[in-house]
Amino acid sequence: MNIVEKAAEKLKTLQPEPPLPPQIENAVPLHSASTVERFQERVWAEVDPSTADSTPPWHVDEKALQRAGLLPREDGAGGRLADEVRRVKRPLLDNVRGKDVKPLEYAQRIVVTSAVPGEGKTFTAVNLALSLAREPDFEVLLVDGDIPKSDITQVLGLHGRPGLMEVLADEHCRPSDVVVRTDIPNLLVVPAGKRHPLTAELFGGRRMESVLKGLGGHGRQRLLVFDSSPLLATPESQTLVSHMGQVLVVVGAGHTRQHEVASALEVLGDSQYVGLVLNMSRLPAIENHYYSHYSHYSHYQFQDQ
Numbered sequence: 001m002n003i004v005e006k007a008a009e010k011l012k013t014l015q016p017e018p019p020l021p022p023q024i025e026n027a028v029p030l031h032s033a034s035t036v037e038r039f040q041e042r043v044w045a046e047v048d049p050s051t052a053d054s055t056p057p058w059h060v061d062e063k064a065l066q067r068a069g070l071l072p073r074e075d076g077a078g079g080r081l082a083d084e085v086r087r088v089k090r091p092l093l094d095n096v097r098g099k100d101v102k103p104l105e106y107a108q109r110i111v112v113t114s115a116v117p118g119e120g121k122t123f124t125a126v127n128l129a130l131s132l133a134r135e136p137d138f139e140v141l142l143v144d145g146d147i148p149k150s151d152i153t154q155v156l157g158l159h160g161r162p163g164l165m166e167v168l169a170d171e172h173c174r175p176s177d178v179v180v181r182t183d184i185p186n187l188l189v190v191p192a193g194k195r196h197p198l199t200a201e202l203f204g205g206r207r208m209e210s211v212l213k214g215l216g217g218h219g220r221q222r223l224l225v226f227d228s229s230p231l232l233a234t235p236e237s238q239t240l241v242s243h244m245g246q247v248l249v250v251v252g253a254g255h256t257r258q259h260e261v262a263s264a265l266e267v268l269g270d271s272q273y274v275g276l277v278l279n280m281s282r283l284p285a286i287e288n289h290y291y292s293h294y295s296h297y298s299h300y301q302f303q304d305q
Helices: 003-016 036-043 062-069 076-095 120-131 151-155 166-169 198-204 206-215 235-242 258-266
Strands: 109-114 141-146 187-190 222-227 246-252 273-281 295-305
Touching: 062 198, 076 120, 076 246, 076 273, 109 120, 109 235, 120 141, 120 151, 120 222, 120 246, 141 166, 141 246, 166 206, 198 206, 198 222, 198 235, 198 246, 206 222, 246 258
Parallel strands: 109 222, 109 246, 141 187, 141 222, 246 273, 273 295
Antiparallel strands: none
């Protein structure tokens, strides 16, 4: 054996043994979790479609909203309305942030309704959602829960798209499948969907709570704003309101009768935060705006709507 071969043999004897793989104490086999646990992990790990969807955002036509009477047409009226909606949303946001002494359950779920039709509840719901969407800490999901009329769905051009009724009636339809991101920052919409003969039953079914949790999103804090049917007009409106943490009841000045308001308030739960919004008042705002607390009710006023 020559000198080179001897050096090579000696080099082999000097090489260290390959390290053994590290041992893990109490190692758990892969997929050892129960089927329910794995299912829950898959559900909660689901990507929020509001951030994952690559489709262009849905255009909100401001002119269409004005023609439908859901936005003021005069420039000056828009500024006055913005100030009045700020007064309405401030206590709602305080409840969401838990500033009250007693935390409010489901405070992020806000429903706008009325006693009877024609009091401006959809107008209030749309403008409240637009104002809340300007808050930097939240995104807002505006849900068309007025199934018989579905004004929001019609005005935004979302008729024919799957919405709230589809996700309630079809267990294979996920809440994320019906959420539509708009070109207004922080504003998303859920259409009403196709009318269903068992709307009241679906609103009161076990799946409703699961759908509401799914619509709440998995990322940044999301506020749900529902436009509901009038409380005394349809049976499903009272069922929908029972799932909400905060309720705004719109009262038309010179339109709603006192006994109608009283009857509507009787169906609301004591655990909810209830605000009364006076709409269609024609007195100057400086004379006519008031804010007070009676029990768990709060009062606000809109001008000239």
